[in-house]
Amino acid sequence: MWDYSEKVQEHFFNPKNAGAVKDANATGEVGSISCGDALRLTLKVNPETEVIEESGFQTFGCGSAIASSSVLTEIIKGMTLDEALKVTNQDIAAHLDGLPPEKMHCSVMGREALQAAIANYRGEEWSDDHEEGALVCKCFAIDAVMIEEMVWANKLRTVEDVTNFTKAGGGCAACHEDIEAILEKVLAEKGEKFDPDAASIEVVSEKKEKKPLTNLQRIKRIEEVLDSLRPQLMADGGDVELVEVIGNTAYVNMTGACNGCQMSAMTIAGIQQRLMEVLGEFIKVVPASEMSKLVTIGA
Amino acid sequence: MRDIYLDNNATTKVDPSVVDVMLPYFTEQFGNPSSIHRFADGVAKGIKKARGQIQELLGCEHDSEIIFTSCGTESDSTAILSAIKAQPNKKEIITTMVEHPAVLNLCEYLEKEGYTIHRLPVDKAGRLNLEAYKAMLSDKVAIVSVMWANNETGTLFPVVDMAEMANAAGVMFHTDAVQAVGKIPMNLKDTKIDMLSLSGHKLHAPKGIGVLYLKRGTRYRPLLRGGHQERGRRAGTENTASIVGLGKACELALHYMEHENTHVKAMRDRLERGIVEQIPHCFITGDLNNRLPNTSDIAFEYIEGESILMLLNKAGIAASSGSACTSGSLEPSHVMRAMGIPYTAAHGTIRFSFSRYNTMTDVDHVLKVMPDIVAALRNLSPYWDGDRPVADPEQAFAPTYS
Numbered sequence: 001m002w003d004y005s006e007k008v009q010e011h012f013f014n015p016k017n018a019g020a021v022k023d024a025n026a027t028g029e030v031g032s033i034s035c036g037d038a039l040r041l042t043l044k045v046n047p048e049t050e051v052i053e054e055s056g057f058q059t060f061g062c063g064s065a066i067a068s069s070s071v072l073t074e075i076i077k078g079m080t081l082d083e084a085l086k087v088t089n090q091d092i093a094a095h096l097d098g099l100p101p102e103k104m105h106c107s108v109m110g111r112e113a114l115q116a117a118i119a120n121y122r123g124e125e126w127s128d129d130h131e132e133g134a135l136v137c138k139c140f141a142i143d144a145v146m147i148e149e150m151v152w153a154n155k156l157r158t159v160e161d162v163t164n165f166t167k168a169g170g171g172c173a174a175c176h177e178d179i180e181a182i183l184e185k186v187l188a189e190k191g192e193k194f195d196p197d198a199a200s201i202e203v204v205s206e207k208k209e210k211k212p213l214t215n216l217q218r219i220k221r222i223e224e225v226l227d228s229l230r231p232q233l234m235a236d237g238g239d240v241e242l243v244e245v246i247g248n249t250a251y252v253n254m255t256g257a258c259n260g261c262q263m264s265a266m267t268i269a270g271i272q273q274r275l276m277e278v279l280g281e282f283i284k285v286v287p288a289s290e291m292s293k294l295v296t297i298g299a
Numbered sequence: 300m301r302d303i304y305l306d307n308n309a310t311t312k313v314d315p316s317v318v319d320v321m322l323p324y325f326t327e328q329f330g331n332p333s334s335i336h337r338f339a340d341g342v343a344k345g346i347k348k349a350r351g352q353i354q355e356l357l358g359c360e361h362d363s364e365i366i367f368t369s370c371g372t373e374s375d376s377t378a379i380l381s382a383i384k385a386q387p388n389k390k391e392i393i394t395t396m397v398e399h400p401a402v403l404n405l406c407e408y409l410e411k412e413g414y415t416i417h418r419l420p421v422d423k424a425g426r427l428n429l430e431a432y433k434a435m436l437s438d439k440v441a442i443v444s445v446m447w448a449n450n451e452t453g454t455l456f457p458v459v460d461m462a463e464m465a466n467a468a469g470v471m472f473h474t475d476a477v478q479a480v481g482k483i484p485m486n487l488k489d490t491k492i493d494m495l496s497l498s499g500h501k502l503h504a505p506k507g508i509g510v511l512y513l514k515r516g517t518r519y520r521p522l523l524r525g526g527h528q529e530r531g532r533r534a535g536t537e538n539t540a541s542i543v544g545l546g547k548a549c550e551l552a553l554h555y556m557e558h559e560n561t562h563v564k565a566m567r568d569r570l571e572r573g574i575v576e577q578i579p580h581c582f583i584t585g586d587l588n589n590r591l592p593n594t595s596d597i598a599f600e601y602i603e604g605e606s607i608l609m610l611l612n613k614a615g616i617a618a619s620s621g622s623a624c625t626s627g628s629l630e631p632s633h634v635m636r637a638m639g640i641p642y643t644a645a646h647g648t649i650r651f652s653f654s655r656y657n658t659m660t661d662v663d664h665v666l667k668v669m670p671d672i673v674a675a676l677r678n679l680s681p682y683w684d685g686d687r688p689v690a691d692p693e694q695a696f697a698p699t700y701s
Contacts, residue, residue, distance in 0.1 A: 012606070012609060013609075013610075013613065015679060018678065018679050019678070019679075029681070029696065029697070029698040029699060030698050030699050031698040031699075032698070033642045033643060033646075033698070034630065034631075034642050035623055035630070036603055036622050036623040036624050036631060036642070036646040037603075037624070038681065038696070038698045039681070039698070040681040040696060040698070057679075058679060058680060058681035059679055059680070059681070060601065060602065060603055060643075060646075060680050060681055060682060061603050061606070061624070062603050062604075062605035062606055062622065062624030063605055063606055063609045063624075064624075065603075065624075066606060066679060103624075112699075116699060126699070127699075
């Protein structure tokens with residue numbers, strides 16, 4: 001059995017706001033019946049204030065799907081629509097004291113149902129902005145679609161590359177065979193052949209870097225690296241923006257879920273590591289909020 | 300109320316008398332059976348006795364046809380890999396779409412290595428088409444591997460006939476019989492089955508012990524090479540205590556064979572009748588007239604299996620489910636998909652598997668709580684309205700894929 005938190009069990013055994021809201025004026029239906037999880041969220045929104053006055057859920061799904069739906073209806077009650085749009089799947093998981101990696105998609109489904117319901121209220125068409133694949137790396141909760149995208153975008157060649165870019169495969173090693181299968185598939189689509197003895201791409205790019213970079217080259221390269229990391233951040237509900245580059249220091253803004261996330265320091269360290277690997281020189285990544293201090297001191 | 304265990308196809312409780320015969324082999328007769336001293340004196344004899352007890356249950360001709368392994372999976376791997384190593388020019392394997400992952404995943408791996416895998420489909424009741432099977436048999440096929448009984452539905456495959464057909468075509472035949480051994484009578488010496496896998500923990504012996512039956516005269520290559528144990532057919536120091544335990548468990552299984560097919564079957568049948576009578580929109584999966592006596596797999600429509608299991612668990616009842624969520628995969632059980640069970644039912648399948656330790660009181664308790672559990676979850680379901688499914692469920696609720 002899954003290691004569900006007390007909170008998950010509480011919401012599963014005594015779900016809140018089960019059933020459809022009477023006179024609902026917003027409905028969101030998301031999920032996939034083939035995967036076994038689907039959710040209809042109904043809201044009663046006050047047309048004057050845009051405050052969510054009532055919310056209800058109907059869920060076909062497992063324990064964590066029902067718990068995620070239940071806790072979501074509690075979180076958003078009393079919020080304005082704009083506030084509700086800021087609710088991320090991490091918020092849902094956090095309110096449940098965490099979910100097993102295989103079950104994080106239940107929280108994603110909650111967030112998407114909410115977005116779909118709000119779009120429905122506003123007369124907009126909601127479309128799903130991410131595709132979810134089979135979970136490959138259980139240690140770091142990385143799915144097949146993410147790995148495929150990273151292999152495509154960054155011309156990855158080896159399991160080591162995939163681990164460097166996505167963390168997948170960096171833990172127990174159980175998924176190395178699956179990662180190789182993905183590499184084989186994507187490389188075949190590109191007309192290349194997977195070579196188990198290939199050098200990882202780092203080595204290749206280092207060989208190319210001989211002349212020191214000009215500032216313009218540096219900024220361009222930094223932008224490229226940030227672009228390659230963006231899908232990963234966005235999958236977690238966050239984003240990164242390059243604000244300024246002064247010498248070897250890059251100032252960035254962490255936005256969305258990354259902003260204020262306990263993990264943001266680690267994320268910044270990860271970005272810095274990646275930049276140094278690709279650019280082949282020392283780069284310091286600093287939150288843009290630190291920049292104002294510098295400027296003030298300088299002035 | 301004591302906890303009710305209805306997950307015996309997953310694993311079973313070790314019979315106390317099995318534990319009793321095992322204990323001396325941990326602390327007194329702990330010697331290596333290959334050694335020549337008094338700590339090992341009785342060990343070889345104990346293993347010999349166990350071999351005889353297993354021979355009796357399987358109905359095989361020689362006790363040397365029994366090779367001890369560590370589990371059913373090892374027996375399956377040994378059988379299939381042995382067949383392809385011994386016949387390097389045969390590059391095809393026949394199996395079914397509903398095999399256990401122990402066979403299916405190995406075949407998938409061999410497919411990547413260049414083997415052609417024929418996977419026999421099943422019909423809505425989980426039955427094979429023997430004509431299609433016959434057409435696949437040829438001198439290019441290294442081995443047929445077909446389970447004796449399906450672990451999810453309990454459906455029995457006609458492996459005795461299929462082995463005859465394979466034999467007539469000159470093809471080796473293996474059956475994964477981990478669910479069938481001890482539940483239905485068998486007499487391997489009268490069949491053309493070349494290899495058979497069994498697993499101790501499915502019949503009240505401990506986990507970590509299995510057997511590969513290898514009919515005398517069958518071409519063979521070991522999986523594990525090393526010492527001379529099992530005549531060099533499976534190297535590695537014998538798991539003596541568990542071998543002795545498995546022997547005892549097989550003796551007991553033979554003793555209880557009739558009980559299994561009368562009393563245990565009666566409990567299963569009463570549970571099924573009660574559930575189908577009380578709960579609307581549920582159905583039994585598999586081949587109802589040709590099943591293991593202890594297994595019942597019931598699809599509860601419009602709700603999901605893991606949720607059902609969590610509520611059953613709270614009521615003190617242990618069962619299992621073919622839903623995707625219980626395994627963390629993205630698809631419901633391959634067995635349900637192969638039978639063409641719709642998603643809205645496949646995710647809600649619950650398997651109740653009995654043993655001789657269950658009682659009619661257990662059945663009554665399940666029948667008491669099950670209707671409320673199903674009703675509670677249907678109350679939450681977008682496919683359900685009041686006391687029935689919404690009209691045209693697939694249309695009424697068609698979520699955006701995410």
